[in-house]
Amino acid sequence: MAAVDLGPDLGIEAAAQLKSLLEPHLKTRRSVVLSADDVSRIHGASMQLLYAFVRERTLSGRKTRLDGADPKLVAAARTLGMTETLGLEDAR
DSSP states (O other): OEEEEOOSEESGGGHHHHHHHHGGGSSOSSOEEEEOTTOOEEOHHHHHHHHHHHHHHHHTTOOEEEESOOHHHHHHHHHTTOHHHHTOTTOO
16 A cells, blocks of 8 residues: 655645656555645645546546545535545545
C-alpha cells in the first residue's frame, strides 16, 4: 500500500504540486491511501484533481482510499457532488 500525505494546502496555487504528488501513483497496482488529516485549505481545482485521480484508479480496478478527511473537505466534496467517488458519502 502506498500512503500519500496531501498536506495542509489544497488551494489553487498548490494544484500543480498536487498533480505532481499524485501522478506517480496513478498507474500503480498497489492500493493508495490519501491522507487528508492536515488539509486546512481547499480549492475546486484541487478537488477536481483528487476526483479525477480516484475516478481513474477506480475505473482501472485500483483501490484508493481517502483517510482523515477534514469537515471542510467533506463539505466541498458534497457541494461538488464528489462524495461517492471519493468514498466520503458516510463522512460527517
